[in-house]
Amino acid sequence: MARIFHLMFASFVLVALATPNVSAQEETPATDAPAETQAAETESAAAPEPQGPRPLVTFMFTNANEFLADLKFLMGEGHDEDKALENLQLLLLDPYLVGLDPKNPPVPRDKPSGAVVYLEDAKLQSVLFFPVLNEAEFFDTISDVGIDNKEVGGGFYAISGEVLPNSHARLANGYVYFAESKSLLLRDLPKPEELFHDFLEKKYDVAAHIDGSSTSIEQRRDAFREFRKETTGSMKKLKDEEELDFQIRQSVVEFQLDEIERYFSESKMIELGWTTDVEGKRGVVHIELEALPDTELAKTIEVLEQTDGDANTTVTKDYVSFSSTHFQFDPMRQKHMLAISELLRKKAHEQIDVDEQIADADKENAKKVSDLIFSLLDANTNEGTLFGWMKVLKNDEKQHTLLGQTTVKNVPQIVTILTDSGVAELNVDKVADKADIHKVAIYGDYDGLKGQFGDDLAIYIATGTGELQDRVWVGLGHDAVAEIKKAIEANEAAGPVAAQLRIKVGSWVDALIDPESKKAEAPEKKTRRPRRGRRRARGTKKKEAYDIGRIAWQTLGNVDDDILVITLEKVAENRVVVHEDIDTGLLRFIGKVLAQEINANLK
Secondary structure: OHHHHHHHHHHHHHHHHHOOOHHHHHHOOOOOOOHHHHHHHHHHHHOOOOOOOOOOEEEEEOOHHHHHHHHHHHHOOOHHHHHHHHHHHHHHHOOOOOOOOOOOOOOOOOOOEEEEEEEEOOEEEEEEEEEOOOHHHHHHHHHHOOOEEEEEEOOEEEEEOOOOOOEEEEEEOOEEEEEOOHHHHOOOOOOHHHHOHHHHHOOOOEEEEEEHHHOOHHHHHHHHHHHHHHHHHOOOOOOOOOHHHHHHHHHHHHHHHHHHHHHHHHEEEEEEEEEEEOOOOEEEEEEEEEEOOOOHHHHHHHOOOEOOOOOOOOOOOOEEEEEEEEEEOOHHHHHHHHHHHHHHHHHHHHHHHHOOOOOHHHHHHHHHHHHHHHHHHHHHHHHOEEEEEEEEEEOOOOOEEEEEEEEOOOHHHHHHHHHHHOOEEEEEEEEOOOEEEEEEEOOOOOHHHHHHHOOOOEEEEEEEOHHHOOEEEEEEEOOHHHHHHHHHHHOOOOOOOOEEEEEEHHHHHHHHOOHHHHOOOOOOOOOOOOOOOOOOOOOOOOOOOOOHHHHHHHHHOOOOOOEEEEEEEEEEOOEEEEEEEEOHHHHHHHHHHHHHHHHHHOO
């Protein structure tokens, strides 16, 4: 499985051979048959076996010219951006790609690269394929990049070297196919124009599909257990990593693996696609999952409310961010969340002990506040629901207010936790017959936090009464009490969509980056001639050659196209869709950072 990722990098070597190379075609003798003809002869000579099982995983990657065109769109125009594309082509792509010229018209979208993964004999076995126009030119090229090859007859090649050790290749369908097992190449090989038809119809640039019906749940569980052994077995405590930090990392990985195993084993289908929409000036991520009936995964979807797949994605001007959840935690998620919470609670105590912004006399109270917050979160986890919303507001003076509301089954338990904490000031305000408002002070001289949320650093928690006895509100920052009262009167509930997040990223950039990064001109760089023989210590991080905060401000500061939207919706029985919409400004930021990274590392 790990070799797939090696080979995906090698796809940059191979995919551009689909690009027409006029000079190479002119120099090719007329007696040389095109790859399609040779492929047909190869198929006849190879006497392929009947088609085997359907692939478990199908992966598609766009052709090289379209990849470069998307990069050009992301980076935009400018000296650094043009230089990055030139460096990428001359120093990384050209040595591996024969005849690549991004000025030529792109090859058709029906000539992408790809891979299929089969689960057979409890092993994941992959076949990778890349479009090729000229057999001789192709195998000469891959020899130059460390993929040794030798024709062994019948249209087959023996492949060796570091990139593809002990592997095989075969030409067919205008493509070259690679696999470790020759038996995989003796089958009726997948025809990309058929295999990728749906991906291309949806205009994906990169896509993957997992077909859960191609194998049994038990087969996929067994295969994943092998992957889990490799993953967890290789986890070791890092140098200078504290034991508690290692335990937290281990717990998070175990949680992630349990989630992934359930998706991998119990899904009937998973589809992931990325589209760089140049015309619409946005990036789109689409993930669709359908659970197999009568599985634990299906049960987690069953409790969600079905919606029409068209969640509201507007962001009010006054909102820095808005999130809404209508979700339930099953026992597996509860177990992991509570275990991680316990470790994070200990970590918070350690950090408070060494936090110089908290006076020694206040450290015990600060720990009590920390414990109170974790206890409230744990109470919500134990209830097994997350049904509420959270928003961050910003006024004209750039003062922020965090505001949230959740529905709980046991409000009296919340009041008990506040009472027992010893740091909550109860009933500081109220909304008659609807809610009582309590205050929890934040200990510490946090100037940065005060600059964004005001000098009154306190968390206000309102517990519902009467008809609202199943509601809890929380507020922090400018006019927090007044905003909580408005929310109580409005009684705004979370929407039916399972989860949605809408962020105006530029507002966060404005609030969080270093003021120096907002200046029109970058500060003059100080250069110092290194002492002779002085070397950078091994393991130390190389200093960034650019100011990422400045790039964020230049691309996302004071703009309107900085919206990130993520939604999770149940659209049918056992089926959910995750949709991510990335606005132009965010793509601009990604492109500028890519350009700087390329220029910094490819010289």
